[in-house]
Amino acid sequence: MKLGLLYSRIRKDEKLLLSELRDRGHEVEKLDVRDLRFGLTAESGTAAAAAADCDLILDRCLATSRSLYAGKFFAHYGVPVVNSPETAEVCANKVKNSLALDAAGVPTPATEVAFTSDAALEAVESFGYPCVIKPVVGSWGRLMAKIDSRNAAEAILEHKETLGHYEHKVFYVQEFVDKPGRDIRVVACDGEPVAAMTRSSEHWLTNAATGGEPRPFELDDEAERLVREASAAVGGGLLGVDLMEMKDGGYTVHEVNHTVEFKALDGAVDVDVPAAVVDWLELTAEAASGDGVTAPA
Amino acid sequence: MTEAECVECGADVTLHDDIEVGEILDCDTCGAELEVVEVSPPVLARAPELEEDWGE
Missing domain, CATH: 3.40.50.20 (Rossmann fold)
Incomplete structure (x- = not known):
């Protein structure tokens, strides 16, 4: 290949x-x-x-x-x-990501989108405190805001409206999920999990990029099903599916990433993640060409 | 192990044998983020600043 x-x-x-x-x-x-x-x-x-x-x-x-x-x-x-441009387009944008997950019946945090700070403040108040405001495009936990009060909401919304470029005026407001100090990252190839880990932190953000500590995680049947469904919802491919555990049991899928980083996962689990990814790339190339694409002898 | 010059402070930066063009290194002397732009011989440049749309 x-x-x-x-x-x-x-x-x-x-x-x-x-x-x-x-x-x-x-x-x-x-x-x-x-x-x-x-x-x-x-x-x-x-x-x-x-x-x-x-x-x-x-x-x-x-x-x-x-x-x-x-x-x-x-x-x-x-x-x-x-990943395909179609998958990338859905995953790269949190609004499209949420819509795709919801359309597929995948549980995902309640979300409202508003286009003015007044309407966004109404969304915040409807969720109550705390709630979360996220940039529509962004990663690694950057520019995420946990809103604990109306004063904080007004300040953050004014800053976004005044200082941000136009995409920051698409206000993405989400319920705060009181997860148990960790979330779950699953790397999956066309919905088949390669490996999973939790990312733990005392901070409300648990991304590995913000210092969340990775530990291996064994997926149960429900989580595996949700990974498959979330992958299909965004068009499949090599994906990072992020889930949170709900207090009353079950999971919610908060996002799917299309240029997934896996070094933290590879270091946390016994699975050879890059080998599994290359296995999938070989199969994908083979399917795309219609010919046998194998590792040269 | 090879070395290349930091474009920020001029110090020698030690490079691993398996460096790749596009890899980012830190200068131990001044802390600058450096990008490998050539491997043979190794040449370093200032790494691009973090952009808002970077991520996964």
């Missing part, structure tokens, strides 16, 4: 994948998204030519905006790309 690795930074996650791919004898074309130009035809720009011989493009862009456009162009050129 020849795999095009679309990237803007080589994190530990990408190094793990590169090592696994090369160990299996696969050819890897590293495609720095910052260097590419994307034309409307395969003959224009530089991106189509750079990816011409690739069986599959793996989108590992750090910048969501670049990921969304680049994926669409590669699909336009007829080069298979994972």
